[in-house]
Amino acid sequence: MEQQLEELSKKANGELSSCEDAQALEAWRVAYIGRSGAVSELLRGIKDLSDEDKRVIGKNGNALRRELEERYQEKLHVLEKASSGRGVQATSYDLEAGVGHLHPLTLTMSRVHEIFASLGFIIADGPEVEEAKFNFDLLNIPAEHPARGEGDTFMVDPLSVNGAEGLVLRTQTSPMQIRSVEAMRLHPPFSVIAPGRVFRKEKVDATHESTFYQFEGLSVSETTSIADFKFIIETFFSTFFNAEVTIRLRPSYFPFVEPGFEVDMSCPFCKTGCKVCKYSKWIEVMGAGMVHPNVLKNMNIDPEKYQGFAFGGAIDRLAMIQYGINDIRLFWSGDVRFLRQFS
Ligand code: DAH
DSSP: OHHHHHHHHHHHHHHHHTOOSHHHHHHHHHHHTSTTSHHHHHHHGGGGSOHHHHHHHHHHHHHHHHHHHHHHHHHHHHHHHHHHHTTOOOOOOOGGGSOOOOOHHHHHHHHHHHHHHHTTOEEOOOOSEEEHHHHTGGGTOOTTOGGGSTTTSOBSSGGGSSSTTOEEEOSSSTHHHHHHHHHTTOOSSEEEEEEEEEEOOOOOBTTBOSEEEEEEEEEEESSOOHHHHHHHHHHHHHHHHTSOOOEEEEEEOOTTEEEEEEEEEEOTTOSSOOTTTTTSSEEEEEEEEEEOHHHHHHTTOOTTTOEEEEEEEEHHHHHHHHHTOOOGGGGGTOOHHHHGGGO
């Protein structure tokens, strides 16, 4: 019987390598590791053996079944990758047979946590339903600012569209600057990072989602400067992309920082221009700036004595750059052909 097991193993492995599509693979699964497949049949036969043989053959038979199941999963993965690459419709899915794994956004977010934690940042979490006061007013965004309108913001309490009393789905993680200082009673020097989900009334397309993830950073001390910001952010992107990355700052305006800038990183994938950087060698990655004195005051921090930088970028965007994903909608699609590539 041991010999039979060996032969079965050889035959199954041989046939598996010649399965070229999902249908052939499914037929193989049924023939070998299905409920009435060859391995189960063989194991059913051990009841007539001696106790010792039962033990040995049972053990080896089960080991073979496990091995074949693993091979099956590997092959399934390979075939799916090949077919999704060519845009071919897969025929059927046995969801129960899949092994669970983390979502690409979760993987990216954990990496962001890990790197900033190693740079001395505290990780903070805060509410998705946010007071307009935190989302706008305390960040120096005045009542008449267009971003506060119903056109951009999901109102939870529509009666108070422009009032500080209102409730909104947060449009950015920036309110966490003030919340985390308040909640954790932070006193400078400190550095904090707050990743989380944000919501905007966007027209959804390949690069815009109404729900996505951002990470917000804030670092304050008596001496914090733009040079510190540059060092921290270059270290972050170089570690994240495992490449030597430099950043450049372009002047920009955000009400809660002064000066404010858009941050570009040098393309981590090329030196001369490629598809990812649209042949420009630079990729826009976040907004940032030196915290506005009014915002420091709103944190109960004396702007005469302390200064700091703040930044905010999108986790989805990082994941798209890293994994070469060209459509943001895939993240929420629940399409297993997409998701399984991250197992
Ligand atoms: N909150 C901004 C946005 O969602 C991003 C941002 C810009 C965050 C500048 C910052 C900053 O902290 O300083 O577009």
